[in-house]
Amino acid sequence: MRKVSVNNMSSYQESDTNGAENSTQLTIEVVAENALLLSWQAKISLTQHNKIITLQAMIVQQLGELIIETVASYHCLMVYFSPQLSTSTQMIDKINSIAKNHHASLEIDKGDTPKVKSLHGDCIKIPVYYDTEQEWDLADVAKRCNMSMDDVIKQHSAETYHGYALGFTPGFCYLASLPESLHLPRKSSPRLKVPQGAIAIAEQQSAIYPIESPGGWHIIGQTPLPMYESKNGQFNTTINVGQNVQFYAITKAEFIAIQQGLQT
Amino acid sequence: MSQGYLEIININGQASIQDLGRLNAQHLGFSASGAADEFAFLSANKLINDTLAANKISIKHQHNIDELKNKKSHCAAIEVTLGQVSFEAKAACIIAITGADCQAKINNIAVNNWQCYQLQTGDMLEFAMPKTELHSYLAVLGGFTCQKAQKPWLGSYSQTINEMALGFTGEKLTVGSKLYFSAQTKVLTESALEKTNKPKEANKPFKAPSQFYAQQNLTLRIMPSSLFLQMSSEQQQRFLTTDYIISPDSNRMGYRLGDSRSQKSPAKSANEKILSEQLRSRCLLSMPVTYGMVQFPDNEQPIILMKERQTMGGYPVLGTVMQTDLFRLSQMRPGEKVNFTLISHQKAQQQLTAFYQKYCL
Numbered sequence: 001m002r003k004v005s006v007n008n009m010s011s012y013q014e015s016d017t018n019g020a021e022n023s024t025q026l027t028i029e030v031v032a033e034n035a036l037l038l039s040w041q042a043k044i045s046l047t048q049h050n051k052i053i054t055l056q057a058m059i060v061q062q063l064g065e066l067i068i069e070t071v072a073s074y075h076c077l078m079v080y081f082s083p084q085l086s087t088s089t090q091m092i093d094k095i096n097s098i099a100k101n102h103h104a105s106l107e108i109d110k111g112d113t114p115k116v117k118s119l120h121g122d123c124i125k126i127p128v129y130y131d132t133e134q135e136w137d138l139a140d141v142a143k144r145c146n147m148s149m150d151d152v153i154k155q156h157s158a159e160t161y162h163g164y165a166l167g168f169t170p171g172f173c174y175l176a177s178l179p180e181s182l183h184l185p186r187k188s189s190p191r192l193k194v195p196q197g198a199i200a201i202a203e204q205q206s207a208i209y210p211i212e213s214p215g216g217w218h219i220i221g222q223t224p225l226p227m228y229e230s231k232n233g234q235f236n237t238t239i240n241v242g243q244n245v246q247f248y249a250i251t252k253a254e255f256i257a258i259q260q261g262l263q264t
Numbered sequence: 265m266s267q268g269y270l271e272i273i274n275i276n277g278q279a280s281i282q283d284l285g286r287l288n289a290q291h292l293g294f295s296a297s298g299a300a301d302e303f304a305f306l307s308a309n310k311l312i313n314d315t316l317a318a319n320k321i322s323i324k325h326q327h328n329i330d331e332l333k334n335k336k337s338h339c340a341a342i343e344v345t346l347g348q349v350s351f352e353a354k355a356a357c358i359i360a361i362t363g364a365d366c367q368a369k370i371n372n373i374a375v376n377n378w379q380c381y382q383l384q385t386g387d388m389l390e391f392a393m394p395k396t397e398l399h400s401y402l403a404v405l406g407g408f409t410c411q412k413a414q415k416p417w418l419g420s421y422s423q424t425i426n427e428m429a430l431g432f433t434g435e436k437l438t439v440g441s442k443l444y445f446s447a448q449t450k451v452l453t454e455s456a457l458e459k460t461n462k463p464k465e466a467n468k469p470f471k472a473p474s475q476f477y478a479q480q481n482l483t484l485r486i487m488p489s490s491l492f493l494q495m496s497s498e499q500q501q502r503f504l505t506t507d508y509i510i511s512p513d514s515n516r517m518g519y520r521l522g523d524s525r526s527q528k529s530p531a532k533s534a535n536e537k538i539l540s541e542q543l544r545s546r547c548l549l550s551m552p553v554t555y556g557m558v559q560f561p562d563n564e565q566p567i568i569l570m571k572e573r574q575t576m577g578g579y580p581v582l583g584t585v586m587q588t589d590l591f592r593l594s595q596m597r598p599g600e601k602v603n604f605t606l607i608s609h610q611k612a613q614q615q616l617t618a619f620y621q622k623y624c625l
Contacts, residue, residue, distance in 0.1 A: 044549070080290075171293055
């Protein structure tokens with residue numbers, strides 16, 4: 001039997017002055033007639049992610065109408081292009097040359113420092129009513145993590161999170177990283193209805209459900225804030241990829257007051 | 265200007281408004297969505313445009329039709345799944361019917377599929393359940409919208425089931441829904457009506473579209489992923505020699521496949537696996553996914569991502585089915601068989617651009 005080999009890959013080794021240990025490999029793969037997938041090391045890293053979204057902005061700016069869409073995630077960037085205007089081989093060359101300049105223009109990073117400033121300005125503060133009354137998962141999470149519900153609340157709201165990707169449903173932003181003491185696998189069977197504004201956790205991540213939908217993450221609270229607004233045919237998400245996010249605890253009365261304030 | 269419309273009188277199947285989707289809104293988390301079978305969808309629009317052209321009806325001298333001129337090859341149409349819907353024309357219009365053959369009737373007279381017709385006010389159009397395939401397309405000159413003077417949402421009129429609650433693309437189509445024609449085409453429709461087929465004159469079919477679709481089993485051509493290329497040749501061959509059956513859980517989001525031999529054989533042992541645990545363990549983080557990707561969950565039953573896929577996925581991906589094969593696949597029903605073979609991305613890209621050229625895209 002013949003091992004299949006198809007030439008659809010391109011790799012570019014970014015050599016760092018710190019030597020091989022810190023080097024990051026960018027791989028560009030043709031994944032469809034109209035899409036390239038750029039991938040880096042499979043890890044959740046703020047430094048790496050900031051590089052990805054800086055490169056994303058450069059690609060969009062420099063390749064203009066060739067680009068239909070770009071979607072960033074933890075360690076990948078999907079680039080959709082118009083196959084009528086460019087072949088995938090030409091696109092790979094163009095992106096490789098932007099990546100080389102991009103790398104040269106970046107400061108040499110000194111490993112992953114969690115306090116790296118967000119590229120997108122201010123930290124967004126999200127009020128959360130950590131709900132103990134409803135039959136959600138706060139008590140279960142506390143039990144499984146071997147701590148009190150208050151500790152779950154304290155730990156969840158002490159962290160500064162970073163928006164790594166938008167997806168799943170419109171406005172759903174994947175936030176990381178959750179403190180290790182709260183890491184739990186997804187629920188074995190997903191809930192059919194997760195309410196709008198639900199604050200949920202799974203593995204290293206936390207997120208807010210923008211609309212009622214099915215979901216397999218553990219719900220520990222709810223925010224009265226909307227996760228998107230739409231005006232004049234535009235859709236703006238409350239949390240963008242690359243932004244920092246913090247949660248703070250509010251009471252049920254405050255939750256209701258904010259909700260009513262938004263309605264008037 | 266007043267807008268004419270068709271009204272849904274009865275509906276038992278599923279219907280939605282579709283065009284080529286909103287590929288550009290995936291960074292916000294919106295599904296790309298769009299017509300499941302672009303061949304049938306684009307053919308419907310082409311039938312209307314060819315009819316106008318054949319009758320020397322030019323849209324050049326009409327005003328306010330810039331949008332129409334740009335989009336005339338892919339105006340929003342009604343995608344009907346498994347037929348069983350009837351409409352009443354509340355104004356005269358020019359329509360085309362393509363895709364799964366719903367044995368359409370106009371005022372109880374059977375008409376051919378893959379054809380363009382005129383409807384007069386009060387005419388009834390009925391679709392029965394198709395005997396084969398799934399999706400039928402009903403297109404109108406200038407395109408359909410489900411609200412008066414509706415604007416596209418983020419570049420498209422496509423409706424996505426999971427996003428209907430957001431309310432940006434109108435309501436789900438049901439009994440009483442009004443399907444508006446673009447107001448800008450009113451004058452054009454009037455001048456073209458004289459020259460299009462009246463339903464009684466059911467005439468020669470538009471090309472033999474059966475050549476496009478699979479007659480029985482479909483071999484899906486996939487561009488292998490980097491993960492696939494890291495598999496051993498035995499594992500690769502095991503995947504490429506498996507006959508899969510389309511599962512009943514398949515829909516516009518994804519096609520789930522089952523191994524046609526799995527009922528007979530007990531659970532696979534580790535060395536019968538197609539994807540080793542070692543390779544699987546490298547794919548833990550969610551990443552952006554696209555149309556046609558073949559996801560491979562732990563149970564080794566592939567899921568092919570279709571038009572209403574979500575934007576992110578966490579399963580390992582073995583490759584991507586080329587788009588023209590996905591249009592064919594979208595018309596296949598649960599129980600039908602598919603298998604996979606490899607294609608280079610260059611060839612796939614050439615085929616797609618050649619396909620779009622036929623529709624001036």
